[in-house]
Amino acid sequence: MxxxxxxxxxxxxxxxxxxxxxxxxxxxxxxxxxxxxxxxxxxxxxxxxxxxxxxxxxxxxxxxxxxxxxxxxxxxxxxxxxxxxxxxxxxxxxxxxxxxxxxxxxxxxxxxxxxxxxxxxxxxxxxxxxxxxxxxxxxxxxxxxxxGCNAATGQFALRPLISAGVIDLDEIILDMKCAVSGAGRALKENLLHAELSEGYNAYALGSTHRHLGEFDQEFSLIAGRPVKVQFTPHLLPVNRGILATTYVKGDAVDIHATFAAAYREEPFIEVLPFGTAPSTHDVRGSNFVHIGVAADRVAGRATVFAALDNLTxxxxxxxxxxxxxxxxxxxxxxxxxxxxxx
Amino acid sequence: MxxxxxxxxxxxxxxxxxxxxxxxxxxxxxxxxxxxxxxxxxxxxxxxxxxxxxxxxxxxxxxxxxxxxxxxxxxxxxxxxxxxxxxxxxxxxxxxxxxxxxxxxxxxxxxxxxxxxxxxxxxxxxxxxxxxxxxxxxxxxxxxxxxGCNAATGQFALRPLISAGVIDLDEIILDMKCAVSGAGRALKENLLHAELSEGYNAYALGSTHRHLGEFDQEFSLIAGRPVKVQFTPHLLPVNRGILATTYVKGDAVDIHATFAAAYREEPFIEVLPFGTAPSTHDVRGSNFVHIGVAADRVAGRATVFAALDNLTxxxxxxxxxxxxxxxxxxxxxxxxxxxxxx
Amino acid sequence: MxxxxxxxxxxxxxxxxxxxxxxxxxxxxxxxxxxxxxxxxxxxxxxxxxxxxxxxxxxxxxxxxxxxxxxxxxxxxxxxxxxxxxxxxxxxxxxxxxxxxxxxxxxxxxxxxxxxxxxxxxxxxxxxxxxxxxxxxxxxxxxxxxxGCNAATGQFALRPLISAGVIDLDEIILDMKCAVSGAGRALKENLLHAELSEGYNAYALGSTHRHLGEFDQEFSLIAGRPVKVQFTPHLLPVNRGILATTYVKGDAVDIHATFAAAYREEPFIEVLPFGTAPSTHDVRGSNFVHIGVAADRVAGRATVFAALDNLTxxxxxxxxxxxxxxxxxxxxxxxxxxxxxx
Amino acid sequence: MxxxxxxxxxxxxxxxxxxxxxxxxxxxxxxxxxxxxxxxxxxxxxxxxxxxxxxxxxxxxxxxxxxxxxxxxxxxxxxxxxxxxxxxxxxxxxxxxxxxxxxxxxxxxxxxxxxxxxxxxxxxxxxxxxxxxxxxxxxxxxxxxxxGCNAATGQFALRPLISAGVIDLDEIILDMKCAVSGAGRALKENLLHAELSEGYNAYALGSTHRHLGEFDQEFSLIAGRPVKVQFTPHLLPVNRGILATTYVKGDAVDIHATFAAAYREEPFIEVLPFGTAPSTHDVRGSNFVHIGVAADRVAGRATVFAALDNLTxxxxxxxxxxxxxxxxxxxxxxxxxxxxxx
Structure with missing residues (x-):
């Protein structure tokens, strides 16, 4: 029925x-x-x-x-x-x-x-x-x-880590790469093909993007104390896809294990093998999220990636x-x- | 089962x-x-x-x-x-x-x-x-x-017209615009992003593309006599989609009616209202074909369009x-x- | 000074x-x-x-x-x-x-x-x-x-041929592929990156584009009698570049020779070797025009190409x-x- | 002569x-x-x-x-x-x-x-x-x-700051967005238009990119002690352009003033007004570098951007x-x- x-x-x-x-x-x-x-x-x-x-x-x-x-x-x-x-x-x-x-x-x-x-x-x-x-x-x-589509992407990359206490809560950087459909069907010069294709730039500089309201609310709630991430979105010449590159302080192996445990039963979240970079190419038009983790050469630092289709x-x-x-x-x-x- | x-x-x-x-x-x-x-x-x-x-x-x-x-x-x-x-x-x-x-x-x-x-x-x-x-x-x-993907596109645009005898069989021009995935995953310089994006060109000049073998076979079979179309494919900086722009001699209204009748029961073929141009944007990733017909200002000439996703x-x-x-x-x-x- | x-x-x-x-x-x-x-x-x-x-x-x-x-x-x-x-x-x-x-x-x-x-x-x-x-x-x-930018492209492909009388004046088809900057900085939905990239379509169907006024004026003037070409422009997901694919009736070798003679002294016009397709990639951001000619397998028919940067x-x-x-x-x-x- | x-x-x-x-x-x-x-x-x-x-x-x-x-x-x-x-x-x-x-x-x-x-x-x-x-x-x-093209971009964004001692040398993150021509004319699957366009991903994860050798050499030389930045490059579907988004700890106003002083006489380096994001669109095909600085909402943190054309x-x-x-x-x-x- x-x-x-x-x-x-x-x-x-x-x-x-x-x-x-x-x-x-x-x-x-x-x-x-x-x-x-x-x-x-x-x-x-x-x-x-x-x-x-x-x-x-x-x-x-x-x-x-x-x-x-x-x-x-x-x-x-x-x-x-x-x-x-x-x-x-x-x-x-x-x-x-x-x-x-x-x-x-x-x-x-x-x-x-x-x-x-x-x-x-x-x-x-x-x-x-x-x-x-x-x-x-x-x-x-x-x-x-x-x-928010950026808010979702960032949370998939960070919530399990904040819950598990495996990263430094005061040192979280979210560098986000966003497809243009996230801006909707708005008639703005910077969304024209002639202005957008073949280049890119940041916007909402200095952690002023409205989706920060969601990050603040949710991360602080999980942590039980205020958490303020740095977040810089970039507008890219593609139609669908968000990639969050997240710089955190913590042990990369622990971080990967935390994701593996947190998302084990999730039908839409794929945790990639350690050291693998997800690509927005691989989630386009779908409801899947790909998560990647890598250790940095600087000990105690890791990079976490999350890719999804902003419209899906x-x-x-x-x-x-x-x-x-x-x-x-x-x-x-x-x-x-x-x-x-x- | x-x-x-x-x-x-x-x-x-x-x-x-x-x-x-x-x-x-x-x-x-x-x-x-x-x-x-x-x-x-x-x-x-x-x-x-x-x-x-x-x-x-x-x-x-x-x-x-x-x-x-x-x-x-x-x-x-x-x-x-x-x-x-x-x-x-x-x-x-x-x-x-x-x-x-x-x-x-x-x-x-x-x-x-x-x-x-x-x-x-x-x-x-x-x-x-x-x-x-x-x-x-x-x-x-x-x-x-x-x-062939080009062959399919051209045939959707022409077979009913040849069958119905509503176009001049000796004056058929197929100008085809083709996405790059039609070339497969081949490692060739002209398929690199740096070489292909932001521009376009024709190839297989002079009606030398192999898919002409299919056109010749099928159109001649339908017509009961040899039919040789002119066919020039163009490589375009998109991943999926073929658009056939077909220049024919015949009455555009008859042509449109012929398509409407021929494809009435087809689940995957959409004949657009008279004078409407189909777009490859509207079939991407799907099994649909969009057909359009327009009359030219020169009496007795018409333009027929067919759009489909070459991979689907x-x-x-x-x-x-x-x-x-x-x-x-x-x-x-x-x-x-x-x-x-x- | x-x-x-x-x-x-x-x-x-x-x-x-x-x-x-x-x-x-x-x-x-x-x-x-x-x-x-x-x-x-x-x-x-x-x-x-x-x-x-x-x-x-x-x-x-x-x-x-x-x-x-x-x-x-x-x-x-x-x-x-x-x-x-x-x-x-x-x-x-x-x-x-x-x-x-x-x-x-x-x-x-x-x-x-x-x-x-x-x-x-x-x-x-x-x-x-x-x-x-x-x-x-x-x-x-x-x-x-x-x-007009389309008008210029089409005329570079046809004027010497009409002047020299080497093509049939009643059988000229101009299939034009146009970059989006030709539409200017206009805020229209179909010019948005999200709507334009990754696809293409014809517009101004049936030879209704305004640049036809220029073709009619100029070609008729050269020919000394009315000439009405068929002209279908297509909007493509690139920022700069027009490619005219012109289907004419005439001897391709004569046509190529006519171009070679007509443009020999021109600093900005390059006539490519016979059978070579010009690409808009090769004129981007410049004042050059590339002209190509190919014979069709159907005797007495030729394809003429002209590529230039619409903004330059x-x-x-x-x-x-x-x-x-x-x-x-x-x-x-x-x-x-x-x-x-x- | x-x-x-x-x-x-x-x-x-x-x-x-x-x-x-x-x-x-x-x-x-x-x-x-x-x-x-x-x-x-x-x-x-x-x-x-x-x-x-x-x-x-x-x-x-x-x-x-x-x-x-x-x-x-x-x-x-x-x-x-x-x-x-x-x-x-x-x-x-x-x-x-x-x-x-x-x-x-x-x-x-x-x-x-x-x-x-x-x-x-x-x-x-x-x-x-x-x-x-x-x-x-x-x-x-x-x-x-x-x-290296990435190395140049990162150094334009960081050298004056390291020289002037206005940032924390142990907390430098370089998130780099790179055009595909930086990979040269190499025939690799991931550089094909069909694979690269409409998406993006990081590569050389964990600060393993070879251009780090240059960063280490130069930054340590200026600082007079070892400096090890974190550097993650991303491959983007454009042909020309690198954007470095640099996360540093320091006073954003001091940082901006440091750039203004350091680059005042440089013919090719433009320091944008405070809080302005440079775009790779605005340097394509040229020898110019655009530098931008913004303060983060988290006090004592700043984001520095540098954009240039990798091939020029x-x-x-x-x-x-x-x-x-x-x-x-x-x-x-x-x-x-x-x-x-x-």
Missing amino acids: AHNVAILGASGYTGAELIRLISQHPNIEITALGAERKAGMQMADVFPHLRHLSLPTLCTIDEIDFSQIDLCFCALPHKTSQQVIANLPSDLKIVDLSADFRLRDPAEYEKWYGNAHAALAQQGEAVYGLTEFYRSEITSARLVAGT KGSSGQALQNANLMLGEDETAGLMMAPLFP | AHNVAILGASGYTGAELIRLISQHPNIEITALGAERKAGMQMADVFPHLRHLSLPTLCTIDEIDFSQIDLCFCALPHKTSQQVIANLPSDLKIVDLSADFRLRDPAEYEKWYGNAHAALAQQGEAVYGLTEFYRSEITSARLVAGT KGSSGQALQNANLMLGEDETAGLMMAPLFP | AHNVAILGASGYTGAELIRLISQHPNIEITALGAERKAGMQMADVFPHLRHLSLPTLCTIDEIDFSQIDLCFCALPHKTSQQVIANLPSDLKIVDLSADFRLRDPAEYEKWYGNAHAALAQQGEAVYGLTEFYRSEITSARLVAGT KGSSGQALQNANLMLGEDETAGLMMAPLFP | AHNVAILGASGYTGAELIRLISQHPNIEITALGAERKAGMQMADVFPHLRHLSLPTLCTIDEIDFSQIDLCFCALPHKTSQQVIANLPSDLKIVDLSADFRLRDPAEYEKWYGNAHAALAQQGEAVYGLTEFYRSEITSARLVAGT KGSSGQALQNANLMLGEDETAGLMMAPLFP
Whole structure:
């Protein structure tokens, strides 16, 4: 018996990625597709790569009968998402892909996003959606907040190490290399092919990227004391993929063993042999995470790598994984497709 | 009940693509992976993007017990393939992805490939593997010859028109734009990223590309008289995708109607609205073909476009589609994944 | 003694390319840089790749004292350009890079661009700026109209053949492959890296691209009777480069000889050995054009290729070449830099 | 009066880049081009982008009359270069672009490169070729050893800081993002377009890259005590450009002021305003280096960025800059071309 889902924000990349994934899910049916500005259009005209699918016509949120919906994916911009979710039925299961419900402390939210939160009640009940670490909470949650794609990548590289106490908490550097689809379908000069291809640069210098709010919240929670990582993202001329290169102080062999133990049962996380570098090439279009560990020639220092696809495991794949838990489906349903290479 | 298959040539791109596709097939199990030079290795080391799968260790062909195999995919280089297939059990079902069994006339084979054919018996029984046009023959075939990727693209753009007699057979121009994976994993200077990215050029000038052998054979067969198209391929800095831009003389509206009728029931072929250009972006990683038709300002002339993914519909996807028919499976099994965009 | 020039539209790609080229010119100094919306900014902030140069602050057109200017480059959008030029001093030498003065017949202009021309007097005196074919007129011109980048490419591939009468004028097909910078710095979804990279498609189907106005005007003028080519442009995931693949009816050896004779003395046009395909890789960032010719297997048919860099030879390099003639400088001054490869 | 130069290794990328640069030099003439395996060929056939130049036919080294050569560029592979240079006239001025003469200590050379040095006499007289820091030694040198491209980038980002004592010498992390042309024209699977484009990964994990030999030598020399940085290079899908992201402990404002003072008079080094990220887009094809500095939110920590073009400033541009000094030419001759953007 299929579950009926709605996707709000269907004309963006994460919305389209959800449709791509759900098209392979045995038990989920897309009943409504919300896209305010493109209401009335067919998906085949907005995203021609989906034209082989039978999909509902795009509509406004007001036109959706949520009483027929088992779960709603919100792939809307932040700020918009909280306003919309505040007005959705209070018993509707929701997976939100925006930044709006990731931070538990409203003051932290306001600090990083610059505005007071407009849906405090919902924020209070939201569960942080990093599946592998919040599985039981997500299973029983009504509202799950999808993580930032950079935030997910960094946490896969660091959470087990912080939990196990095998690295120095005051000396963590996250050098992140990010694909352009993480910026969404925004019309900005620096996202044009002519400006982006064939080069790269850092942005959000000095640890000012908003995903730091998530790192601070989660790492401090695990450690039981404040943890402040250094984090510099770089924009790279590829469409999908995040690679976190993490410089830590600790014993590399212990670190590798810690990962092996922590992720042994995880269906989507592959810990590579010691000394092997993961590549974003090897996870493209999939829900997998590849983890690598190497010792540095300077004793007591290690480099940890995590690679994933920002649109899949970093966003829509994670969202479907969470929805599977919330709907009582197999956690991996619709998500076991192999990466696309080359 | 699963069918057991072997893949020979598992360390190339089409071999890896077969594994990617079969990993989502409900009823096919990969029992043996042949790769002469990499025998003894694990696929995780040859293609790390497949490391999440449980796959047999690579082995030599001699090590495979074909009595346990229901169907064998040969993803070997041409010339090698005919030698191998000549020595495989004569009742083994085979889908060959090489060029070796595409041309029915041994003289034509020798003309285009430069050597006498070494497996004439097998060549005689081979069925040309363009599924949509040889469906019944393939269903009962023992040996199916996968088409060239360019050849498939051009035929999707032209076969219905030649059959219906709506275009001038002496004035057909095929300008083809081809992704680099069509050249395989060959170590050639012009395939290096530094040499290929950020530019493009034609090759095989003057209608000398080997896939012309297939065009000549098939188009002449349909027309009942010799048809010689002009065909110029171009190498483009992308990994997957072929776009055929076909210049023909005929009425564009008739042409569009001819496609609509011919492909109405085809699960993988989408005929776009009149005047719409298909894009390789919209078929990447999928088994779909997008067809477009436009009228030119010069009366009586039309442009026909066909776009597909050379590794999927142009090669391994086609191969699995054929294998499904040969094994009595649903033709679309394992092949309905949506394209990857962006 | 240096010539003082102004560049209007300095914040676009062709404006920046002019600055790049002029920075190497021995006798031209940039005295004013107009950019209405970015007036007051430094070029280092608009185009950081030019930050090593001492350049005037961006200003509005009204702020420029044209009495001190020897020649003005207008790198403005079409429609805007005609309005601006109508109000510039009537004795100011101007090289216009827009589409506004390319078509001599106001009715043709209106047909292709959709609006009545607003500077008919200036249109009447404008000289078409394809240097190699209008050299003497350009030398004595006051106002030169830069050609379309596709129009330039197609004309380099066809003008000598039409002049020499060696091809069938009713059977000319231009399949053009175009880099994205030809679309300028426009914020459009299809120009985003995420949407453009890794794929391609045709646009302006059915010979509807505006550059056809130039082909019609020029080819008909040479032929002394109407000539209507078929022209389909394709958008490719590269930043610079146009490749014209031209299908013609004529003797390929005659065609090659015609090019060799026509371009023998041209400093920027290289006719490749018979049967050789030019590549856009080999002209990137330069003012060179590479021409190739091949015979088809179908007798009496040939393929002609022309490759150039749309921003250099197709636009700003051509503009500087014309300015050199108008200012009495060596035609090649500032323009002999080698292409950038890889 | 022109200087005559020879280029050995003219069929590789750095050889071609030297020719590109020298073609714009007012006083240098290329008299001989050595390329053992391609001897007898024309450059137009090896590198068609150089076909507009009048260049000598490729020849073997034995065929070159070095008595007519004022300076010889050796763009040969390492190991080969030392063998060749050992046999060149002992009074011939040489700029070597290989790794063979960068390390002063033969034991260090053997440690990083795995073989005993075969030209110890020449090694003893070689001057390290980082122009901005060895200007006077280079001016009077006979043999100059070009630096590694990564080594140059890292040193531009760190030397002034180590000299000035404004950073902690035991806590230096160099996260390097490298374009593929740095690997040369080598035929390796991971350098193929199909394998490299659309993704990235680290390599030489654990600070094992050979350019560390240069960092160790130079940084320890400046500091007067051993300095061992952590260095992880990443291979990115672009053709030109290196970005060093350097994590240091020190006061960011002091660091920025230190750069501003150190590089004030340098013609090729641009220190960006505080808090600005340089981009490899803005130095492509040029000899410029862009330096950026940002403070981290963690007090006392800073991020330093350096961007350059590995083939130009990181290799052949540096070589020409050094040759200019050795020949008494203006240091910037032939090197002031603006970067190519887009």
